[in-house]
Amino acid sequence: MGRAVAELFAREGASLVLTDISGSRLTDSVAAITPLLRTSAKLTAQRADITQAGEAAAMVAAGHAAIGQVDIAVNIVGGIKAKVLF
Ligand SMILES: NC(=O)c1ccc[n+]([C@@H]2O[C@H](COP(=O)([O-])OP(=O)(O)OC[C@H]3O[C@@H](n4cnc5c(N)ncnc54)[C@H](O)[C@@H]3O)[C@@H](O)[C@H]2O)c1
Numbered sequence: 596m597g598r599a600v601a602e603l604f605a606r607e608g609a610s611l612v613l614t615d616i617s618g619s620r621l622t623d624s625v626a627a628i629t630p631l632l633r634t635s636a637k638l639t640a641q642r643a644d645i646t647q648a649g650e651a652a653a654m655v656a657a658g659h660a661a662i663g664q665v666d667i668a669v670n671i672v673g674g675i676k677a678k679v680l681f
Pocket of ligand 1: 596597644646671
């Protein structure tokens with residue numbers, strides 16, 4: 596579902612910061628979404644487990660550094676029960 600949301604934002608011209616706990620899923624998402632980006636849009640990706648505050652913060656910092664201001668955050672992880680998401 597997260598990839599579908601990212602694809603929609605890409606088609607609308609947004610720059611994107613992608614993350615996933617799975618490096619291979621993240622690589623697949625980058626490959627699927629990159630062709631959809633508008634000319635001026637940027638995409639960056641960093642693997643992170645967003646139940647880990649440090650990893651989530653590092654991913655957000657990397658996103659800021661790569662694309663600048665982040666206006667919308669979409670958090671759609673699966674398989675998480677009774678854990679805090681950062
Ligand atoms: N698919 C649906 O139709 C649907 C409908 C309503 C609600 N939801 C809910 O939306 C959420 C996502 O569903 P989905 O179908 O996209 O699941 P999915 O398993 O296809 O995708 C979830 C993604 O989250 C990633 N992920 C898991 N743990 C993570 C972590 N700790 N840090 C970072 N990334 C992590 C996984 O690697 C995976 O790529 C679930 O909570 C699900 O219950 C899904």
